[in-house]
Amino acid sequence: MKPSQPSGVTGLAEGPRQRPAVELRSCSGDRAILLCPRCGADRLRQETVVIYDRGDGDPETTVVAVADGTATTQVLPSHRTGNPSVHHNGLIIDFECATSDGPVVQLAFAQDDKGRTLLSWRFCGRHRLCRPGSALSLTNYVK
Numbered sequence: 001m002k003p004s005q006p007s008g009v010t011g012l013a014e015g016p017r018q019r020p021a022v023e024l025r026s027c028s029g030d031r032a033i034l035l036c037p038r039c040g041a042d043r044l045r046q047e048t049v050v051i052y053d054r055g056d057g058d059p060e061t062t063v064v065a066v067a068d069g070t071a072t073t074q075v076l077p078s079h080r081t082g083n084p085s086v087h088h089n090g091l092i093i094d095f096e097c098a099t100s101d102g103p104v105v106q107l108a109f110a111q112d113d114k115g116r117t118l119l120s121w122r123f124c125g126r127h128r129l130c131r132p133g134s135a136l137s138l139t140n141y142v143k
């Protein structure tokens, strides 16, 4: 399936495949459709969600993972959490693409020191946090 050209592209930096970091296609009203960073299709299914709650530079981070109706919470040393933000809050959502074969891709949200929220993709094979079929184990999200 050849995806249509995105009409509204939101990107922060060019990725390794020369695609914008995050691509969206306009939808009805004020909504947009997130496109697969591998193939550009619009069939990304949400899987595990991991929330990283960290105050500015706190030595510990509360990590909450939710999958299949179950939530797991741990307080971990901040340097071991895999938080996409270096000093603040972060969020990761695992996605499986229904169109392209391949392991899970992760959309990472990170707050930077200027108070901005940065979006980026994490790909299996390039990041150790990414584990196909990782349902819930927080050990898949810590270093």
Ligand SMILES: [Zn+2]
Residues within 6 Å of the ligand: 036, 037, 038, 039, 040, 041, 097, 098, 099, 100, 101
């Ligand atoms: Zn895909």
